[in-house]
Amino acid sequence: MLIILQLLDLVKKAQDRDEASLQAIIKNFEGFMYKTASSIYINGYEVEDLLQIEATALINAIFKYNCEYTNAFTTYATTAIKNALNNELRSYLNKRNGEKFEFSLNNTMDEDTEFMDMLLSDDNVEEDILLKEDIRTLRKALKSLPDNFREIICWHYFKEKSLKEYAEFKNIKYSTAKKRHARALKKLKEIIITISK
Incomplete structure (x- = not known):
């Protein structure tokens, strides 16, 4: 992760529509976004779909962030990314009207043992x-x-x-x-x- 002052400088430039700074911030959070996307499962979604949702949330966070805040941008951004995935999962579950995941506790393992x-x-x-x-x-x-x-x-x-x-x-x-x-x-x-x- 970039040091706080350097990251904050990039945020300010990105807010002024500097594309290079925006891309640098996104690249800085790529590892975190991949790890977070890989840790959640939503039926029918690929990791790439979740990464797109996270990237959109990160970009929104960049433009909404008040650079005068005392809290670090990293905390603000990671929270926005996690919330975006949680909201997507919540939306998915609501659409299913309370139905269960397409995952059965009776799925079998290699040894024909059920979960x-x-x-x-x-x-x-x-x-x-x-x-x-x-x-x-x-x-x-x-x-x-x-x-x-x-x-x-x-x-x-x-x-x-x-x-x-x-x-x-x-x-x-x-x-x-x-x-x-x-x-x-x-x-x-x-x-x-x-x-x-």
């Missing part, structure tokens, strides 16, 4: 999820996961890609991907149990 089977316990988490807050609970639990755990869960169950593909994509060993996947499921189960109480 829900990995979450079952003596506390009957399955019944709690289905009878209480179902998708809202799952969505809240996924949001609470660390980024790398949420990424592998979304990759394997929402995008329905294999752990082998994930390992290749992340340039890690397959065994590492399997361990991360197992830890992610364990953590997700713990969060769901906590939320469902």
Whole structure:
């Protein structure tokens, strides 16, 4: 990230319609935007679609930002980017009129084990999820996961890609991907149990 004063100078120039400064700011936030876009799943959206939404939010933030503010532009911009994605997700869910994600807790893993089977316990988490807050609970639990755990869960169950593909994509060993996947499921189960109480 650019130092605060240098970034603020670019913001001022961009507000004066300097295209080079605008592009420099966008480039500065590319890494953050890609990471944020990759951490969210909206059915039917590609990462590129989410990046476009983020870029639009960033540009709006640049022109709305008051350079006299004491808070850093970085905080203002990252908040605007996150809010844009959250609003898009909220809009998508509203359009579906409360329908569930096109993701089933009965999706199978490589070993023909259902996702829900990995979450079952003596506390009957399955019944709690289905009878209480179902998708809202799952969505809240996924949001609470660390980024790398949420990424592998979304990759394997929402995008329905294999752990082998994930390992290749992340340039890690397959065994590492399997361990991360197992830890992610364990953590997700713990969060769901906590939320469902």
